[in-house]
Structure formats: C-alpha cells, structure tokens
Amino acid sequence: MNKLAIEGGTPARSKPLPPNYPGAVVMGQEEADFASKVILGQSPFRYYSPNPQRAAEQLEDAMSAEMNVPYVLGVTSGTASLIVAMKALGIGYGDKVIVPANTFLATPGAVVCCNAVPVFCDIDDSLNLDPAALEQVYDEDVKAIIVVPILGNPVDMDPVMEFARRKNIAVIEDIAQSCGVKYKGRYGGTIGTIGAFSFQMNKIITAGEGGAVATHDLKLFERALRYHDQGLARHKARYGIDSPDEEFAFVGQNYRMSDITGAVVFEQWKKLPDIVASMRRSHEAIRSELASRFPEMQFRRCPDPDGGHIGSNLGIILPSKEATVKFNQAMAAENMGTYILYAGLPAYRTPAIFHQRTSDKDNFPFNYPFKNPVVYTEDMCPVAIDLIPRTAFLPIAPTLTEQDVEEIIEGTSKVYQALRDQQLVRQ
Ligand SMILES: *Cc1c(COP(=O)(O)O)cnc(C)c1O
Numbered sequence: 001m002n003k004l005a006i007e008g009g010t011p012a013r014s015k016p017l018p019p020n021y022p023g024a025v026v027m028g029q030e031e032a033d034f035a036s037k038v039i040l041g042q043s044p045f046r047y048y049s050p051n052p053q054r055a056a057e058q059l060e061d062a063m064s065a066e067m068n069v070p071y072v073l074g075v076t077s078g079t080a081s082l083i084v085a086m087k088a089l090g091i092g093y094g095d096k097v098i099v100p101a102n103t104f105l106a107t108p109g110a111v112v113c114c115n116a117v118p119v120f121c122d123i124d125d126s127l128n129l130d131p132a133a134l135e136q137v138y139d140e141d142v143k144a145i146i147v148v149p150i151l152g153n154p155v156d157m158d159p160v161m162e163f164a165r166r167k168n169i170a171v172i173e174d175i176a177q178s179c180g181v182k183y184k185g186r187y188g189g190t191i192g193t194i195g196a197f198s199f200q201m202n203k204i205i206t207a208g209e210g211g212a213v214a215t216h217d218l219k220l221f222e223r224a225l226r227y228h229d230q231g232l233a234r235h236k237a238r239y240g241i242d243s244p245d246e247e248f249a250f251v252g253q254n255y256r257m258s259d260i261t262g263a264v265v266f267e268q269w270k271k272l273p274d275i276v277a278s279m280r281r282s283h284e285a286i287r288s289e290l291a292s293r294f295p296e297m298q299f300r301r302c303p304d305p306d307g308g309h310i311g312s313n314l315g316i317i318l319p320s321k322e323a324t325v326k327f328n329q330a331m332a333a334e335n336m337g338t339y340i341l342y343a344g345l346p347a348y349r350t351p352a353i354f355h356q357r358t359s360d361k362d363n364f365p366f367n368y369p370f371k372n373p374v375v376y377t378e379d380m381c382p383v384a385i386d387l388i389p390r391t392a393f394l395p396i397a398p399t400l401t402e403q404d405v406e407e408i409i410e411g412t413s414k415v416y417q418a419l420r421d422q423q424l425v426r427q
Contacts, residue, residue, distance in 0.1 A: 004418055006333035012411025013335035017404070020395035022275050022312055023205035023268045030270070031207075034263035046074075046259045047234050056262030057238075062269050063212065069190040071221035071239065072214045074257030074265070075228050078176040078198025081211035082110035084255055085172050085194040086144065088213075088224040091116050093365050095143040096374065100129035101346035101384035103148040107174055108353050115365040116143070117374045120348045122381040125301045127151075127315060127341075127391060130383065131159035138163075139372050144170040149178040149188050150341070151393060152204075152279075152312035156303035157183045157191045164192075172196060176211075179204040180276045182308030189214050194224070199261070204275065204312060205268035207261045222248070228255040276310045278398040282405050283311030286394070289409045290316075294416055296427055300391060314394040317387065323424040324390045327415060334411040336394070344389030348376050 003009025018025055034055065043049030046056040060072040075081050091097060095116040099107050101123055108118035121137050124130035127150050134145065145164055147155040155173070164171045171192030175181065179197055181188035189195025194217075199210030215221050222241050226233050231252040233241055290297055300315030302308070316338070318324045324340060331338040348354055354376055356366035366374070379385060394408070419425045 002414065004330050004333065004414060005335070006330045011333060011335045012414060013404075013407045016335045016337065017395065017408075018397040018399050020397070021201055021206065022279065022398050023199075023203065023271070024201060025397055025399050026271055026275060027206075027264075027268070030267040031264045034267050035260055038259050038263045044258055044260050046257060046262060049259075053259055053263065055259040055266055056257045059262045059266040059269060060212070062266060063214065067187040067190050067214065069187070069195070069214045069216055071216070071218065072212055073221065073224055073228060074262055075211045075213060075255040076257060077209050078174070078196065078200055078203070078211045079106045079110050079113075080228070080255040081196035081198065081213045082107065082146070082172065082174060083113050084224045084228050085196050085213050086110065086114040086116065087227040087252075088194065088220045089144060089170050089172075090223075091143050094141065094368055096139070096141045096370070098134065098137055098142055098145040099347070100146075100148050101348060101381035102127055102150055102341065102388055103174070103347050104176070104342070105347055105350045105353065106176070107146055107148055108347055111146070112358060112365065117366055117368065117370070118353070119374060120346065120376070120381055121145075122383045123387065124383060125317065125387065126153055126156065126303045127300050127387060128153060128155045128303070129160070131156055131163060134160070134163050138167060141370055141372070142167070142169060144172055144193075146172045146174050147192065148174040148176070149181050151315070152178050152181060152310040153300060153302055153315070154178070154181045154183040154188055154304045154308045161191065170194070176200070176203060178310060178312075180272050180310045182306070183304045184308070185306060190216070193217070194220060199265050199268070204310065205265060205272055207264035207268065210257060210261045210265050212257075226250060227252040230254060275398040278400070279311035279396050280309070281311070282396050282400045283309075283314055285405050286396070286408055286412070287314055290412060290416070293413055296425070297416065311396055314396060316392045316394065318390050318392060318419070319425055321389045323419055324392050326422075326424060327392050327419060330415040330418065331392070331394075331411070334415060336408055336411050338392040338394045340389055340392060342388065346381050346384040346388060348380070349378070
C-alpha cells in the first residue's frame with residue numbers, strides 16, 4: 001500500500017468529504033419554493049395570517065402519518081422539544097432525570113432548565129445508554145429516563161421500556177441526532193412516552209433551527225401544546241381537545257415553530273427516506289468491506305436486531321486513545337476526517353454541569369435537598385470514559401458517490417494498516 005498522506009504520500013481523496021450536514025447538503029429548490037410561498041403569502045406565523053399556508057401543520061401531519069404516532073407538535077429547537085416534553089410530564093423541582101453519559105450537553109441542560117437534576121447513566125458498546133446500568137443510578141426521585149440514539153444508532157428500547165414500566169417512570173427519546181432511526185421496525189421518537197426531535201443544522205434534516213415532539217398520549221400532548229404556547233391550546237378541534245382553559249391552563253412559554261421553518265422542514269421531511277437510504281447504503285458498503293479486510297476491526301454495535309440505524313456515521317472503536325488520535329490525524333490528512341465526540345468526555349464533564357453551576361441564586365435547582373444528593377465524580381461512568389475517546393466516527397453524507405465510497409475504503413484501509421504495522425492495533 002502507498003505512503004500515508006500524513007507522511008507525505010498522496011491523499012486517498014483529492015478533496016475533503018462533504019460536510020456533515022445530511023439535510024443541508026440536499027437542500028434546494030423544493031425548500032426554497034415552499035419557503036417562498038409562505039413569505040410571498042405574507043404568512044410567517046403558523047396560527048394566523050392574511051393567507052395561511054399551514055406549513056408547520058403539514059409537517060406535523062406528514063410526520064404523524066409516516067411514523068404512525070397520532071400527535072406531533074413543531075417547536076423552535078431540539079432543546080425546546082426536550083423542555084416541552086419534560087414540562088408536559090410535569091417534571092420539575094425535586095425531580096431527577098436519568099440521562100446517558102454520552103450525549104450533547106443540551107440533554108442535561110434541558111433537564112436543568114426544567115428545574116430538575118440530571119443523573120448520568122453509563123453506556124455500552126453501542127455508545128448509547130446501557131439499560132443494564134439503569135438500576136445503579138435509579139432512586140425514588142427519578143421521574144424519567146432520557147435516551148439518546150447517538151449519531152444515528154438506535155437505543156435498545158425493550159429493556160429501557162421494561163425498566164421504566166417497572167418503576168412507573170416516563171421515557172423521553174431525544175432523537176436530535178437520529179431522525180429516521182428505527183428499533184424493531186418502529187421509528188425512534190414514537191416508542192417511549194414522548195419523542196423529541198431537532199432540525200438544527202447538524203441534524204439529519206434541517207431548517208437551521210427547529211424541533212418537534214411526538215406522543216401517543218393526548219393528555220400529554222395537550223400539556224405540551226399549552227406549555228409551548230403561553231398556556232394556550234389553539235386549534236383544539238384539530239386535536240379533539242375539549243378541556244376548558246379555566247380548569248386546565250397553566251403558565252407556559254413561547255416555543256412555537258414559525259411557518260417558514262415548517263415549510264423548510266416539511267420539504268426536508270419528504271427527502272428523509274432518500275437521505276437515510278443513501279447513507280445506509282454507503283455505510284454498509286464501507287463497513288462490510290473493512291470488516292472483510294480487517295476481521296479484528298471493532299465497530300460500534302447496533303442494538304436493533306433489524307439494523308435500524310440510519311448510517312449517518314460509522315463508529316470504529318480502536319484499542320487505545322493513542323491509536324484513535326493517530327487514526328484521526330492520519331484520516332484527516334487523507335481528506336476523510338474522522339472525529340471523536342465531545343472532546344472525548346462524558347457530558348457530565350462539561351464545566352457547568354460538573355460544577356453544578358446555573359445562572360440562578362444558590363445554583364438552583366442543584367441545591368434541592370435530595371435524600372440521596374446528586375454528586376458528580378470524574379470516574380462515575382467508567383465505560384463512557386473508556387469508549388468515547390477511542391471511538392472514531394466517520395461521517396457519511398447522503399451525497400457520497402460510489403467513487404467516494406471506494407476512496408473511503410482505500411484510505412481507511414491504508415491508515416488502519418499503518419496502525420497494524422505500528423502494533424497500535426492487534427491482528
Ligand atoms: C443537537 C442536540 C440537541 C439540541 O438540539 P437544538 O436544536 O440544537 O436545540 C439535543 N440533544 C442532542 C443529543 C443533540 O445532539
């Protein structure tokens with residue numbers, strides 16, 4: 001094999017991979033047309049205008065029909081969707097919420113925003129929450145579990161749901177990174193008590209910003225609807241809601257989706273099946289060829305027996321941090337940058353979370369006098385500490401060509417073989 005690019009050889013690719021923005025890289029005329037219609041119709045607000053285009057509503061209906069979940073509500077962001085979900089569940093001061101150690105800081109951040117305290121659960125070789133570790137972190141103050149399918153890989157939902165049923169607590173699915181992911185044939189975000197979606201730029205489909213919640217439970221949905229819109233429940237008839245405000249209204253916020261966002265995400269939603277099919281095809285071609293060339297190569301495990309991941313990232317677990325650093329540097333030089341998540345650290349190591357610091361007086365809500373105080377220690381989730389810094393992720397864009405896939409296989413093989421030669425991976 002030829003010389004590594006990092007040592008002066010010719011890079012396996014002449015230019016970098018497409019950016020890791022699956023939805024944005026296929027954005028085009030369709031999104032522009034519908035957004036234009038909303039703008040030229042002078043109707044950017046979803047609930048009233050001179051000439052309503054019902055874009056957010058169309059998005060919700062399309063998501064609901066495809067995912068087989070009756071209630072979907074567009075909101076302003078993924079963070080908003082988590083907050084709305086927890087507020088709908090009535091989670092607040094004095095409650096704990098279990099979150100996985102490997103997630104973006106928005107997940108524990110949303111818990112704190114709801115005045116609850118996040119409790120971190122360790123992960124397994126799927127890089128997602130390990131259902132077998134739930135019991136260890138559970139106590140009677142825990143009111144919900146947030147699961148997060150990281151970078152397109154489904155969570156092992158059956159044992160999570162079984163645990164939650166046994167403890168009578170809710171399950172929130174934070175689908176931000178994995179729109180379209182499936183577990184045993186069902187869409188992620190429709191299996192737990194409530195699903196939370198993001199349409200931010202890095203996510204699978206996007207309008208730059210945006211989010212949604214989904215649930216099968218009308219009572220929960222009504223609370224979400226009210227919380228996201230100042231306690232109001234507009235368009236009650238659309239959902240078959242008949243509760244009088246006098247009895248049911250409570251103080252909410254504004255997390256309403258704009259109809260311009262609705263229009264863009266609606267067109268992106270229609271493209272989702274093709275985006276996922278393309279990413280899965282490239283992912284499988286790369287993974288199976290690498291596995292046959294390097295039988296010892298360890299990939300992130302997909303917990304779904306039907307392989308319901310969306311293919312957006314191939315996770316390669318290397319034997320050491322040192323090997324992973326070298327791998328990522330060499331891959332970048334080959335013009336196929338791979339990366340580790342979150343600077344290699346569990347979410348609880350983010351300074352604000354680790355030091356339990358908020359903008360409020362006395363670091364409310366961390367100051368709640370729990371019977372079992374929530375204490376974060378550096379080493380509390382040993383599997384996360386071990387696996388996060390030695391999992392290299394290769395982003396797989398929906399626009400990869402067969403030639404791209406070929407180059408990725410050749411470049412990755414070249415780099416991996418060099419690690420073998422340096423005895424950084426065992427054969
Ligand atoms: C991006 C992300 C969020 C937050 O979504 P925003 O739309 O940026 O607010 C929440 N959870 C996870 C796991 C994410 O990756």
